[in-house]
Amino acid sequence: MAKYIVKKSGPLKGEVSISGAKNAVLPLMAATLLNEQECVIRSVPHLRDVQVMKEILESLGATIEEQAPGEYCIKAENIVTTEAPYELVNKMRASFLVMGPLLGRKGVARIPLPGGCAIGARPIDLHLKGFKALGAIVTIHEEGSYAYVEAAAGPQGLIGDRIYLDFPSVGATENIIMAAVLAEGTTFIENAAEEPEIVDLANFLNKMGAKIKGAGTDTIKIEGVKSLHNVRHTVIPDRIETGTFMLAAAITRGAIHIENAVPDHVKPVIAKLRECGVRIEVGDEDIIVRGDLGPLTSTDIKTLPYPGFPTDMQSPFMAFLTVCDGKSTVIETVFENRFMHVSQLNKMGASIETAGNKASVKGNARLRGSEVMATDLRAGAAMVLAGLVAEGTTEISEIYHIERGYENFIEKFAKLGANIKRVE
């Protein structure tokens, strides 16, 4: 199994350019299923998850060509099946995002039930609540070793309606928007997720002829349209990658110039790092982070749906808090099991206690290199950050988690002076 070998590194310094957002490009790719005409998406990051989504779209009949680095030309003129293959869906939860557009375009969809994962059960009840509200009959079938969800629209196709989301689920909001684009009449999603990735999806759909208003607020209005046309779109930069490199500058007491960023999308991380004494200068599309200008002290974190502090930044930020002066508390409110990195950080010499969804972090840890593992994508990034400041050498296994979500991760860190390499 491949591993990362991370050695104690000096302050990271230099420039890094942020890639297209994984959590934006996946719904954008799924949305192309709604369109018979050509969709060109630029700044597509080279990630395993993107490869899986590409294979799923191709299995459904779409043609996809990378016509230039990071520029995908996708055409879903002929949908040849409305069932996504288990072996692909099983690799990535976000595959479930093809259900809404397939249902909206063809009136029927059969998708294997996505499994839970390390960070939680990750149910899809709100996705299905939305499809039912649009008039679809939703059934769940056992088939051998797995179950699949089937949704079928009524004889008139999907009919717009008002849907209240009990939790502002990102995926449910995206799936329901896509199902509603070609529906008859108007749909309102209330208590919708407000993440930037939702806004990027709505912008993409509106550019191809959809009529969506309110993306980025808690109420989204979708007026059904009859057809869509070709579109060109650039994926927004990845706000979680941005936050990860901000923390890399902070934890190593370095100075990093982050380019191709959207500072507005990382306001909570900027605010919290400033509370810790990190100097941050914000430009229109770049952020300069200085962790070398004075003592770094602790702060408290509570994850919330956007615009609150992002759950995906919780584990990387906790790694940073272990070496700040003073105690911190970290409360995780979005996922029910997102503290697996705590035992890995404690193995490196951190002193973190958890009780339910609250972690108490003692600061000033003298981290030492150890053999640890990435328990999920963002926890993997947290282990790299800890490894950069731990005495000695840290070996990180299960790094496939990291490589599914961060483009050119090793290269970007090495260019900043990190002593990190990948070994088989």
Ligand code: EPZ
């Ligand atoms: C998206 O997952 C992201 N993934 C996650 O990023 C991110 O952590 C999450 O949003 C929250 O911001 C993608 O965009 C591909 P949710 P998603 O539906 O859509 C509950 C990463 O590291 N819920 O907003 O699955 C659910 O159990 C990944 O890049 C229901 O109860 O997140 C969870 O507790 C990790 N019923 C909470 O909502 C539902 O039907 C948030 O889930 C759906 C969700």
